[in-house]
Structures are given as C-alpha cells and as structure tokens.
Amino acid sequence: MRRIPLSRRSHIIGFQPLPTGTAEHESALERDFVTLTSFLDPHAVITAQPITITFQVGATTRRYTPDYSVAWSDGRREIIEVKYLSDLRANQERFKARFAAMEDWARARGATFRVATEREIRGCALENAKRLLPLRTATFDPDIGQSVLSAVRRLPAPTFADVMTAVPADRPSVLATLWCLLARGTLYVDLSLPITPSSIIGLP
Secondary structure, three states: OOOOOOOOOOOOOEEEEEOOEEEEEOOHHHHHHHHHHHHHOOOOEEEEOOOOEEEEEOOEEEEEOOOEEEEOOOOOEEEEEEOOHHHHHHOHHHHHHHHHHHHHHHHHOOOEEEEEOHHHHOOHHHHHHHHHHHHOOOOOOHHHHHHHHHHHHHOOOOEHHHHHHHOOOOHHHHHHHHHHHHHHOOOEOOOOOOOOOOOEOEOO
C-alpha cells in the first residue's frame, strides 16, 4: 500500500471510494482532481502513483513518479501530474527534465502526459460535481423521471424552470428528480457554468 507522508503542503490525506476502486490523494488539489475526474467519467480507472521512471540529467540518473494515471472509458490513457501553479512557477527548471521524460515514456506506450493545476481542476465543473456526485445513487420516483424526460424531449431548449412547470407533480419532487437525472448522466447540462433555473437541459 502506498504510504502518504505527512509533510505535504495541505496536510489533507485520504482515500476516495470510486465505482472502479479506491483512489488515494495527498493534497486538497489531488482530492479535487479525483472528484472531478470520477464525475466526468464514472467508469474511468484512476490509479495513484502508477509508475516510476528513470531518466538522465547529464551523468545523473533520476527517478520520477507521476501522481495519477487515468484510463478513460473511451480508451484514452493519460498520465497526470497534479501541481499548484505556484509550485510550477517556483520549480520550473527542476520539473522540466522529468516532465519531458514522462512525455516520451507515455507517448511510446500510446498514452499522453499532462500537468493539471488548480486552473483546470477548480471552477464551476468541480463545484457542480461536488453537488451532483452524492446524488448519483439517490432514488427518485420513476414516474416523475419519465415525465421529466418526456418534457425535455418535447420542449424546445428546455430550462430547469421550463421542465418544473411542465411536469404535473409537486415542485420539490420534480427538482429532486432533475438533480438525480443530471447526476446519473441521463440528462445533460453545461457543467462549466453554474446550474440555475435558466440553465438549458438536454439529452446526452
């Protein structure tokens, strides 16, 4: 089992149970990366510290272990380093060789390498994921669910408010069903924006 040192900058350590297993995180930013990735693709396999490579810097042999590999359900495989922007800027020269070696290693194996920072990880999509993930396994009235789906198919560019008005059921139940269907991916909404009554809902 991977041992997590207590000296990392955030001191937030833990494990996230996922449909495909358990992913470990050593920082708040890593935790947020796992949350967002598992929401965007519930079937993605997220593996912490998946490999260690060696590379040369002059006459010196060095080692590098990236934070995660992600095997996406569409067949893509990524190797990902999660870093705060401040760390990248402060250690740009030190990271340059290891990242270049990791890019070469990944490319030779049909994968890609990238660095994910708070700029890509944190935002509306993450906040929406945090709100929706707990609802992914929540139950709802299947009859209301069918009525919601029928309304989305029937209405032109339906919004949250449109669907709630169109479905003949009490508003709290319709709203709860909408959230559950979004959480399960049965309905689509632009997660890069805040979800409001005027958000447009569609079918994936």
